[in-house]
Amino acid sequence: MKIRLKELNTGYALEKRVKKLSPKQRAISIIALTLVSVFLITFLFSVIGILPLDAISARIATGLFGGGKNYPFSIESDDVVNMGVIGENLLVLTDKAVSVYDTNGNLTFSEKHTFSRPAFSVNENKGVVFDRNGTGYILITDKQKVSSGNTAGVIITAEYGKNGNYAFSLRGEKSTSVLAVFDKQGEVRFQWNCAYEHIASITLSDDGKFAGVATLNAENGAIYTVVHFFGFEYSSALNTQKLPDVAVLDLEFTNSTTLTAFSDTGIYQIKKNGDEYKEVTEYFSSEFISFASNKKGDYSVCLAKYGSANVFEILVFSASGKLKETISLDYKVNSMCMSDKYIFALAENCIMVYNLKGRNVGTINIIGKLYGIYPTDKYCFVHSLGCVSRCYSFGNNELELGFTI
Numbered sequence: 001m002k003i004r005l006k007e008l009n010t011g012y013a014l015e016k017r018v019k020k021l022s023p024k025q026r027a028i029s030i031i032a033l034t035l036v037s038v039f040l041i042t043f044l045f046s047v048i049g050i051l052p053l054d055a056i057s058a059r060i061a062t063g064l065f066g067g068g069k070n071y072p073f074s075i076e077s078d079d080v081v082n083m084g085v086i087g088e089n090l091l092v093l094t095d096k097a098v099s100v101y102d103t104n105g106n107l108t109f110s111e112k113h114t115f116s117r118p119a120f121s122v123n124e125n126k127g128v129v130f131d132r133n134g135t136g137y138i139l140i141t142d143k144q145k146v147s148s149g150n151t152a153g154v155i156i157t158a159e160y161g162k163n164g165n166y167a168f169s170l171r172g173e174k175s176t177s178v179l180a181v182f183d184k185q186g187e188v189r190f191q192w193n194c195a196y197e198h199i200a201s202i203t204l205s206d207d208g209k210f211a212g213v214a215t216l217n218a219e220n221g222a223i224y225t226v227v228h229f230f231g232f233e234y235s236s237a238l239n240t241q242k243l244p245d246v247a248v249l250d251l252e253f254t255n256s257t258t259l260t261a262f263s264d265t266g267i268y269q270i271k272k273n274g275d276e277y278k279e280v281t282e283y284f285s286s287e288f289i290s291f292a293s294n295k296k297g298d299y300s301v302c303l304a305k306y307g308s309a310n311v312f313e314i315l316v317f318s319a320s321g322k323l324k325e326t327i328s329l330d331y332k333v334n335s336m337c338m339s340d341k342y343i344f345a346l347a348e349n350c351i352m353v354y355n356l357k358g359r360n361v362g363t364i365n366i367i368g369k370l371y372g373i374y375p376t377d378k379y380c381f382v383h384s385l386g387c388v389s390r391c392y393s394f395g396n397n398e399l400e401l402g403f404t405i
Contacts, residue, residue, distance in 0.1 A: 070105025071390040072401075075383075077371065081118050083383055085339075085374050087125030087142030090381045090388065093118055098129045100142055103379055105390070111138060111145050119157075123204075124295050126160040130168070139166060149186070153178060161204035165189060167211060169199035179213055181232070190232040197226065201251040203259070209233075210272070212259040214248040223247050227261055227270050227277070241270050241277040254297040254319040264288040267301060269321050280321040292338040298324075298356060300343055302336035314343060316356055325358035341377045342393055351380065353393060362394050368401030 079094040089108060090101045095118065099110040115131035130137040132155060139146040139160065153170035156177060160166045164184040172178040177199040181190040190211065197215035204211055213228040225248040229239040246263050254260045259270040266282035286307040293299035297319025305311040312329040314336060327343070335346045342361065345352045351373060353362035364380060374381040375393055382389045384401035391397040 072387040073101070073105050074386060075388055077383070077385055080383070082120065083372060083374055083381070083388075084120065084122050084127075085376055085381070086122050086127050086140075088376050088378065089142045090374060091120065091122065091127060091142075092388070093120050093129065098138065098140065100140070101388070103390070105388075108142065109140075109144055111140070113138060121158050121160060123160050123162055126162070126164075128158045128160040128166055130155045130158045132156070137168070147186070151180070156199055157202060159202050159204050161208055162206040163208035165204055165208045167202055167204055169202050169213070177215075179211065179230075181211055190230065192228075192230065200225075201248055203251045203253055205253045205256050207256050210238075210253070210256065212251050212253060212270075214251045214261060216247060225261065225263070227251065227259060227268075229259055229270055229272055231272075238272050239270055239274060241274075243268055243277065250291070252293055252299075254293070254299065254321075258319070258321075260293075260299065260321070262291045262293075262299075262301075267291070267299070267317070267321075278321060280317060281315060281323075289333060290335045290337075292336060292343075294338045294340045296340055298338070298340075300336065300338060302333055302345065304333075314345065314354070316343065316358065324356065327354055327358045337373065337375060339375045339377045339393065342375065344373060344375050344380065344393075346373060362392075362396060364391055364397045364399055366399055366401065370401060 079096065081093045081095055084091045086100060088103055092099045097110050097112045100108040102108050113129065115136055116134060117132040118129060119132050120127050120129045125142040127140050128137055129140065135150040135154060137151065137158060138148045151168050151170055153172060156169040156171060158168045165181055167179065167181040170178045170180060172193060175193040175195050176197055177194045179192040179199060179202060180188060183189045194215060197217055199213055200216040201214040202211065209232055211230045213230065215226045217224055217226060222245060225243045225246045227241050227243065228237040231238050243261065246265060248261045248263050250262045252260050257272040261268045264285045267280040269278040269280055283303055284307065287303045287305060289302040289304055291299065291301040300314055300316045302314050305313055309332060312333045314327040315323060316325040318324050329345065331347045333345050333347060337344050341355060343354045349366050351364040351366065352360060355361050368384055371383045378393055379390050380393050382399060389399055389401060391399045
């Protein structure tokens with residue numbers, strides 16, 4: 001019997017064969033390698049702040065799935081009371097209903113109301129719609145109605161907390177005003193009766209443990225604000241500060257231990273255990289244009305320097321009150337707003353977009369007259385006569401308002 005050498009050496013000599021890829025497999029490999037390279041480059045640019053991932057994902061989603069095809073959509077502008085961003089979606093409040101539209105322009109839900117003076121307050125993806133001339137309210141999210149009801153007194157203002165608590169300032173029967181905070185089940189979590197002062201603004205901390213109250217007062221012809229810092233486990237305020245000659249327009253928790261008060265003459269901080277308030281910045285009312293904040297606690301104020309019509313600036317602050325950036329502008333600014341990553345300055349015929357480091361990252365050229373802008377990190381919703389449009393927040397855009405006939 002003959003034994004072949006090849007059979008004897010099978011365990012030691014391997015035959016090497018090169019397997020060639022088919023044209024289809026080569027094409028798939030090239031596409032996969034290209035996609036991985038693009039992702040890595042985009043991720044690197046996102047980390048160093050050049051190219052944000054959410055901006056790229058918005059464009060990819062639109063290109064692949066036709067997102068935003070329902071924009072612009074028609075709306076009765078005369079019926080609109082206010083608009084705002086809830087989550088990533090657009091909230092539209094009219095004198096008859098509250099509606100939410102997603103980023104593609106689809107109606108998520110709509111709820112009718114009979115409020116004579118409807119208003120809303122939004123906290124991330126939660127909101128409360130209420131009647132400033134009555135007792136009715138509706139709790140909503142960006143996807144659905146949560147509940148509705150009536151308060152024990154006429155509502156002055158309202159707030160929906162991140163953890164599900166909600167609060168109202170009410171006109172009291174035995175006191176000038178009342179702060180009433182409720183838990184998720186609708187049970188009273190905390191109540192404070194304000195004997196002589198009018199509650200102008202309220203806010204709830206994200207952890208659901210604290211509330212802030214600003215009351216507006218007058219003495220000898222001069223106005224002043226008193227800010228109270230409440231903990232729900234305590235019967236009296238943890239901190240109370242009087243701000244002379246200040247009329248607070250809004251009050252926010254920029255972190256769980258810090259209340260930030262915004263006015264047309266300055267920005268002030270009140271700590272939970274502080275002995276006095278901190279003046280973040282002051283300015284003349286003739287300089288003030290607008291202020292804005294985001295859910296991360298950053299905030300900004302837009303000023304016309306020295307009351308000038310030619311010199312404008314935006315001051316950007318961290319949650320701790322530290323000045324992060326000063327953005328100098330050489331064009332007239334009508335208003336300013338913020339998302340978590342960007343600042344939007346509304347000029348004559350365009351919207352200038354800046355990141356929080358003060359770098360210009362986009363320009364939205366506007367053809368037509370707009371009523372308001374409502375931005376997120378991905379998109380900017382624009383309200384004009386008879387319709388709502390959508391464009392990208394990042395990069396250069398041109399938006400023609402209205403419908404082409």
